Amino acid sequence: MHIDTVNAQSTTVHPHPRATPAGADYAFGDFALYPARKLLVRGETPVVLGGRAFDLLVALVARAGEVVGHHELVAAVWPHAVVEENGLRVHMSALRKALGEGPADQYVLTVPGRGYRFVKPVSASLAVSRTQAQGPRLGRLIGREAALEWLARGLAQARIATVTGAGGGGKSALALAYAAGHARRYPDGCRVVDFSAGQGPALAAIDSLRERQALLVLDNCEQALPLAAALAQRGAAASRLTVLATSRAPLGLHGEWEYRLPPLDLPAADAALDCRQALALSAIALFVERAEANSSRFALTPSSLPSVVKLCRALDGLPLALELAAARVEALGVEGLAARLDDILLLLTRSRRLAGPRHASLEAMLDAGHRLLDEPGRTLLRRLALFEGTFSRAAAERVCAFGTLGPAAVAPALAGLASASLLTAEREPGTTRYRLLHTTRRYARARLAASGEEALVARRVAQADY
Template sequence: MADPETQLRGGPLCFGPFRLSPGERLLTKDGEPVEIGGRSFDLLVVLTEQPGRVLSKRELLKRVWPDVIVEDGSLRFHMAALRKLLGDGTDGARYIATQIGVGYAFVSPIERQGAPVPEVVTRPLAGDIRVPARLPHLIGRERDVAFLMERVIDTPLFSIVGAAGLGKTSLAIELGHRLAPAFANRVAFVDFSMLENPAIVPSMIAGAMGVTDRRNDPLAAILEHIGHEPFLLILDNCEHLIEQAASVAERIVSEAPGARIVSTSREPLRIRDEHVLRLEALEFPGELDGRTLEELRAFPAVRLFCERATAADSALTIDYEAMQLIAQMCRRLGGLALPIELAAVRAATHGIVATARQLGERFSLVWPGRRTAQPRQQTMQAMLDWSYDLLSPAEQVVLERISVFVGPFSIDAAVEVVADAGILADEVAAAMDSLTSKSLLVPDTSRRTSTYRLLEMTRAYAREKLALRGRDAQREIARRHANYFLGELEAAEEAINLPQGTGQLRLQLGNIRNALDWSFGSQGDPKIAIPLAAVSAPLFLALSHRIECRAWCSRALERIREYPCDDSLKTQLEAAFRIAG
């Protein structure tokens, strides 16, 4: 049952027509006693202790059933009974909000009767830092921590923006602990991943700060609590509540001059006074040739993989060959912390070689992580489901269709492949911008022509989503993709033997190979396959890929027997076949 000492503290609580007296274990409605079971009463007491705060199922079970082991079903049963008793949902009355898969929050305004109490509960005592425990050490983020520690103190709002699984939350938690002395330990951390209802964002912030609202205006209570003194507020996982989080943050920084807010999200809040740190991936080796084992281990992404893998299997040994595979996996995972950790745990149980081979395949999306992690951080599938569900229908379609690209691709290529009667070219471009701002699409502006790419696990996930649209949808996108690169190679035929022409096309080898694979496959189109093999042959020869050139030319010449084509194509293929030999 609930803590007796907590129950007895303070006077009765009033909400709606109800009056709750924890010390007397009495609930009345309009002055009349209400028959309520003991467990339901304890649940109500625990929920009303911290109105607006989402209490996890685990926390509720621990508080209400401290001495027995019960299933989630018991909690759901008693919660349903409590809601029915309160008339929750009847005539607009609303008392308990459910955050699916997480827990429950009491959302009705509460007044405490008895001895006069201040409208806002007193501030936490010095040393009461309301921030989760930090990691023993944060790998590869020393520069980011130093930068934020210098800037946050003098900046009203700093947003840490980046892709899912990049380590934004860990960085924010570390920052909260490091900066606590500068704010006299007045620091609060709000995890919005547990919240689905935007309407109770202010209440959840108040609950995380230890503020109880007596006037049904949690934002006013928050501002009064902060006052003019320094206060650091960390708003984590804002992406699915971006508008409400932005509105509350702007109000706080404009009316509480001592407040400093650090937010984490897939995209900026886009409000006044916001500064943004776009968090980069952990550094990983681009090229492996000539690097020693220790040089590879020095890269933060590789170091994180090794630490997590050896923690999962202390007997695991990592030799030079294994270290090279680990470095390659870190590169394929784009230096993202969460996927690296998931792959490392997999490597500890199934071996480094097998993990490297399976990486990026469909089933690698469900490799499990820590049991105690948030549900959306336990697998790559769950993490990407979270991001995908926040996209608009147009953004979802664009993400699925661009999964046909392997490696870098241009905006022109995306428009050519993705756009059709259902989604126009300007909508594709707008969706690409949005996917980039939400960190699902990675831009590369280092070259003369800007390109984009999908991280390998994101691409695997998007391919699965595209497959759900049906075989015809997959075939049409693959056909457009192959047609596009057929046209590109035809247009570049004269430039292939020039250094700059070969250099640009070298970047598209993944896409060209993908187009050839599909064209010659069971679902492919010989009318694309044969000319594509012919126009790609000069590129393979220019790059000294003679064996590959000969293989594609051979397949094309075999197809010509079934699908006659222009004599010039046959001559071109035969010549390339001989040269490659």
């Protein structure tokens, strides 16, 4: 977790001609700001301000005079969430209204194409000016309480733990939440190496932590699995270092403790729920929270609930997919999204200005997993696209084994897809059945259509007993 130090010489907070009010961290105009108390006061009167607007104010005031980019503000206020620019504008408008801003008395200046700048002179308390920035604040994880408990138990016993699961399932967010919540267990701190950003820093991170009681998070290990496994083993050989990895596939190391992260909780296909019962399910709770952040018009009501349930089920309870969908609610409405599930891979993209590379689109996430497969795995994945529900290995062999993919290659390819979290293996007494997530099946079907094999595979599926 990269920590940037901010000292008194480099701070961007402007000096103010009067002293900061007692106890306040920042003062500007007639206002005093107390971030830890979630309090803004004008004169002697507290100002009513929503939580997201308050967080925007803190982020801007702490860097008064600087242009703070759209992406930086979203990362500060909605960490580990996908929020589009319209959601940012809604809360920025609420902030300006609460400050009583007018054309002749501006607090926040919009810098077209770049972001926002807090333009009033700000004074900071001495304590704030000497504080070190602790890196990005971690947001509330929804529906992952049990996963965090499992992870804590595993790391109490193992030197290497790996969180595995489908792409977009929230593995990185879980690992960072664990690191933030168990900081006292690692007095020498935490270091994160993200393999999606390249492999260069990995070896240096291991060597710098070898003699420390620290946590090393190896994130997105599927991007360089052999190197990640070698580094994890090297790190765990150090006497006091603990390694936590995230990957679509396990590292395959002796003594590795694996936790497979499931999707968020979804309602059953035939469940009859009211809004209160629906919000008790983590997939729906996440979607609703993010949709409300992105749209001033969205609300979960009895009339919108069926579309929300349909959408959440179609997106398999995957946090990234749900957040990308929530980001499109303002433009398309939840009913419009639910009606266009056939186009969902194209619809679920972020604006380029706000998108980080890992959150750019649902299709990009699936592309990343597809690139890691060998040719038998890619062939099998697209040929499995026409199976509805679960299927057996024998059915996969009957339907998919033709041409360049022989019968003997199907079983190892199935195992590879399951290991890479592109296929769900459901073990039943005496057998194992397999299933593609809805999102993966839509992706695979597009690949099948492009291959020219769709008509042949459709005939073989129609004749198969699966």
